[in-house]
Amino acid sequence: MQAPGAILPDLTCQLHTLDNGLRVVLHREPSLPLVAVNLWYHVGSKNERSGRTGFAHLFEHMLFQGSANVPIHEHFRQVQRVGGVLNGSTWYDRTNYYETLPAHHLELGLWLESDRMGFLLPAVTQQNLDTQRDVVMNERRQRVENQPYGRATERLHELLYPADHPYHWPVIGYLDDIAAASLEEVRAFCRTYYTPNNAVLTVAGDIDPAAALALVERWFGDIPRGPQPPPVDAADLPSLDGEHREELPDDVRLARVYFGFRAPPYGDAKWYAGDLLSGVLSAGKSSVLYRDLVYRRQLAQEVGVHLDPTELAGTFYVVATAKPGIEPEALVEALGEHLAGAAAAPPAPEDFERARNKALTDIWGVLQKLDHRADLLSQYTTYFDDPSGLAREAERYAALRPEELADFAAEVCRPERRVVVTVVPREAAA
Secondary structure (H helix, E strand, C coil), X not given: CCCCCCCCCCCCCEEEECCCCCEEEEEECCCCCEEEXXXXXXXXXXXXXXXXXXXXXXXXXXXCCCECCECCCXXXXXXXXXXXXXXXXXXXXXXXXXXXXXXXXXXXHHHHHHHHHHCCHHHCCHHHHHHHHHHHHHHHHHHHHCCCCCCHHHHHHHHHCCCCCCCCCCCCCCHHHHHHCCHHXXXXXXXXXXXXXXXXXXXXXXXXXXHHHHHHHHHHCCCCCCCCCCCCCCCCCCCCCCCEEEEEEECCCCCEEEEEEEECCCCCHHHHHXXXXXXXXXXXXXXXHHHHHHHHCCCEEEEEEEECCCCCCEEEEEEEEECCCCCHHHHHHHHHHHHHHHHHCCCCHHHHHHHHHHHHHHHHHHHCCHHHHHHHHHHHHHHHCCHHHHHHHHHHHHCCCHHHHHHHHHHHCCHHHXXXXXXXXXXXXX
């Protein structure tokens, strides 16, 4: 299913595996003289353990502190010197690094990333660790500790997942754990996870695939394979023993309600039904929750529903900020009514079509951007060993039936399986 007259990009790609285990995705897009170099390591906060959280995110910072042949700050300088852009990010299931460059500077991006993969340890010094540890701790203070509503999602995860589950702790980690990270622990993390056999490299853009593969072999082929990373202990989750609620006083003016539910993992057919249900409920000002809670009953300032695309389990969130003078319990009741209604009957045809069209429009829009396309190819290869799955993403939404959304809500969004975190103004809680 596609919009009338839509011209979708050709998503043809090649998948190669080097002798050292590095999976390489090559995708030719000659419409612009650019190349995206996108490297995913299959390690995120889920590979940490209780008491030693925040390593994946801390290590992302360490990778910008130089390597054996690239001094500190030189990675940025080299890419920006030729007009390129770069960055990295950490998530529960992965850490990624990426550069977008003029196509004739492909080799620069490959050299920089290969030096970080194969020759990082000489730059992992106590001084660099101390510097980046302070940066990450300040980042946590700014984004979580001193941010309005900053602890709510974190607390929701702590209540929704058991203490030993990989999604219990936040991606950024806890302050005490970050402060306790030792140099040898950080180096061990590098040796365990930052290896070619635990990575996917996507090269997308105005390339000749054979020539690009030869360059990848040149720069990455001699990096030795690492040990097999230890498996993540993700035993079956015990069911929640009824609804869990908690109130968090904060320096905010308006109350905000967070619902959290465990859901099927990304890639599961039910995950797509849940993602589309989130669109039915909250995508845009004409969505179900906006029409009722924001406009008709005027209980909420804003409302949002989201399903995380995570590997072990999805987390389905419903979040609403109360209007002045509205008690948060009124929002809890109203949100509960809507979820019960979503479970009792399929969405109205016009709501279903609107949400599906929005989902497809978002997919097509993302695919027009070379760096996003490269990132998604890395994602599909990392999680499913199948970069061609990206070409079928839109079809999975197009094939959904309204009844599948009701089935998802009936299975996942049950009151006895939810966590409710309510953030209230501190003076109201006193």
